[in-house]
Amino acid sequence: DMIGEAKKYFKAKCFSTEQIGNLGTLFLTDAGKYKFFDVSYQSVSDTENFSILETQLKNEYYTTRFKAMLRN
Helix, strand or coil: CHHHHHHHHHHHCCECHHHHHHHHCCCCCHHHHHHHHHHHHHHECCHHHHHHHHHHCCCHHHHHHHHHHHHC
16 A cells, blocks of 8 residues: 555655655565666656665565666
């Protein structure tokens, strides 16, 4: 449900990487954090800083997917 609510806001507003990082701490699993980061990426005003969010991911599977997302 949190991802769905976030999508609604992302359609109307831009956020900074710092704001996304702060909200990312609300997700308890790497799967949830990755999904949140994935849907938020298009609504970030400073995508050049987005890579710092990788530090919130501990699972290698999700860090690899996160890096791949940034290359696209």
